[in-house]
Amino acid sequence: MTGVGMPLRLRARLFRDAVLVALCVVALACAVVPLVWVLWDVVAVGVANLSLEFLTSLPAPPTIGGGGWANAIVGSVVVVGLAAAIGIPVGVGTGIYMSEYGANPLGRSARFLSEVMAGLPSIVAGVVAYGVIVVTMGQFSALSGGIALSLLFIPIVAITTQEALQMIPKDQREASFALGVSEAPTTLRVILPAAMGNVLTGVMIATARVVGETAPLLFTVFNSRYWMEGLDRPTATIPVNIYSYAISPFEHWHEQAWTGAFVLVTMVLTLNVAARTLWARRARFMAGR
Amino acid sequence: MAESMRTRALKVSFGKNEAVRGVDMDIEPRSVTAIIGPSGCGKTTFLRALNRMHDHTPAARVSGSVFLGEEDIYANGINPVELRTRVGMVFQRPNPFPTMSIRGNITFAPKRHGLARGRELDELVERVLRQAALWDEVKDRLDHSATSLSGGQQQRLCIARALAVRPGVLLMDEPASALDPTATQKIEELIYELKKEYTIVIVTHNMQQAARVSDYTAFFYIGDLVEFGETDAVFTNPREEQTEAYITGRFG
Incomplete structure (x- = not known):
């Protein structure tokens, strides 16, 4: 035309x-x-400013220069690992309940609460963990930080798990029932594996969300200039370090805050790529290729 | 192995909608019983009452009795999970488990039921794949994904999978309706072989298929069993006018 x-x-x-x-x-x-x-x-x-020293040594006093964040890197891995260790089983379990057995008031309340909790300001999770754990134990600890982060981790995993399971066609459940397989193994061996790709995405989103959280950690793990001494002790983490280095008056520390941020972003990215790569083989198998 | 089934005053309703309205039917062992009728006549609903699949539909209500041999499958104390190892089912769309291999699809249920282990599992896999006429096509790739098979092969895998739990009765809900003519023919040949050992009930939209594979034919219309008898008689000399109208293509 x-x-x-x-x-x-x-x-x-x-x-x-x-x-x-x-x-x-x-x-x-x-x-x-x-x-x-x-x-x-x-x-x-x-x-x-990235150097081997940054990745492997303890912080140095600002007047000396140099030093590293090795303790904070380890601390972040441990605290986020704790959050995942609590959050994955509880979140996936809640998601399974909501999807497979949740057509009742309990299931509907669980869904509502998960949605509310997913929108919870992270500082509130920190205050709760402070009030319940830090005050009871009488000190800041990696454990309380892991629990605070798990409060943010659980609802994301629960909601994505529920939605992932709901996407699996009904005929998969019927195929298993028709073979005389009862509900629990049908859910765990047929439905959950088929939904695993999307469950994994939920876990990745949750991990990425909590790994950079700072506010809840200020109340719980606090900080430390030394190597981690135990789950019941205050611990350095990357986000809290970024915060305290960035507001310090030392130029050298400002640069280290940037480097810490770079390490944090790289960790999230590496974890994502690793999980995707591992999953890709499985996805190819399921697609029959 | 092959067992007979009987239904007495079998009714299935979903809320106010009565989909099966009091059906008495005797299903002979080692034979193929075809269920035909227009869409929405209750044939699939009837079939799913025979292995208590309606237990998983909260709105469904079943009344009357269904006997497997001499046992009422809706009586107290009958476990529907255990029942389904005796009354197997093949669905309209092939539904292999995509996360499992060809072999894994077959061994999944027998392993859980403790029917076989170790070497016995290998023998079981070969036996049921041979019964389902699939062995020669897949014997070199048992560890490949079940979804790597064609639609017709997937459906035969689903049949093999159903046979692996050693049911006496096999229910088939339009097993060839999602397949091409060649694959359909294979399924029909398979049904002909399987009836030597199993009791088969097949729901079909395809009247030629019913005429080809079945020994007995039941014609359903709006939830009622209108006519039931030997396939030859039903197709050549139907007693009821509705049956004749349907099989000659005047409605449906």
Whole structure:
């Protein structure tokens, strides 16, 4: 069709289409540009000061310079590991209940509470863990931090697990029932494995969410300048270190805060890629390739 | 092995909708009984009452009796899970477990029921795959994913999987309706072989299929069993006018 013969109304419609697409592109740019900018800063400034010393040694006094965040890296891995160790079984279990047995008031309340908890301001989780665990134990500890983070971890995993299980077709359950297999093994051996890709995505989202949380850790693990001494002791973590180094008056510490942020982002990314790679083989098998 | 089944005043309803309205039927062992009728006539609902699949549908209510041999399967003390190892089922769409291998699909239930282990499992896999006429096509790739098979092969795998728990009765809900003609023919040949050892009840939309594979035919209409008899008689000389109208294609 040539432009000359094009009816006016069609031209107006095509113009509106073009405007809509343009608006979407502008919105996309507003979303992506700051993200790329932040990542670029973290990488550029962070990598500049990345060294073996940073990854392997303890913090040095600001007046001396040098030193590393090895204790905080270990602390973050342990605290987030604790959150996952609590959050994965509890979250997946809750999700299974809500999906497979949840057509009752208990199941519906669990879903409602999970949604509320998923929107819980993280500092509230910290205050709760402080009140319940830190006060009872009489000291800050890695354990209380892991529990505070698990409060944020559980609802994300529970909701994604429920939704992942609901996506598995009913005929898979019936196939198993028709073989005389009862409900529990059907859920654990047929439905959950088939939904595992999406459950794993939920676990990754939850991990990424909690690994950078700072507020709940301030109340719970607090901080330490030494290697971790035990789950019942205050512990250094990357996010709390970033916070305290960034507000310090020392230029050298500011640079280390950037490097810490870079290490944190890299850890999340590596974990994601590793999980995806491991999962890809399984997904290919399930797709029959 | 092959067992007979009888239904007496069998009714199934979903809320106010009565889908099966009091059916008496005697199903002979080592034979194929076809259930035909227009969509929504209750044939699938009837079939699913024979292995208590309705137990998993909260809205479904079943009354009357279904006997497997001399045992009422709806009596107190009958465990529906155990019952289904005696009355197996094959569904309309092939539904292999995608997370499991070809072999894993077959061994999944027998392992749980303690029917076989170790070497016995290998023998079981070969035996049921041969029975399902699938062995030669898959013997070199038993560890491949079940979803790597074609639709017709998947359906034969589902039949092999059902046979692996040694049922006496095999219920088939339109087992070939999602398959192409070649695969359909294979399934029909398979049914013909299987009836030597099993009691088979098959729901089908396809009247030629019913005529080809079955010994007895039941015609359902709006939840009632209108006519039931030997397939030859039902197709060549139906007693009821409705049956004749349906099989000659005047409605349906």
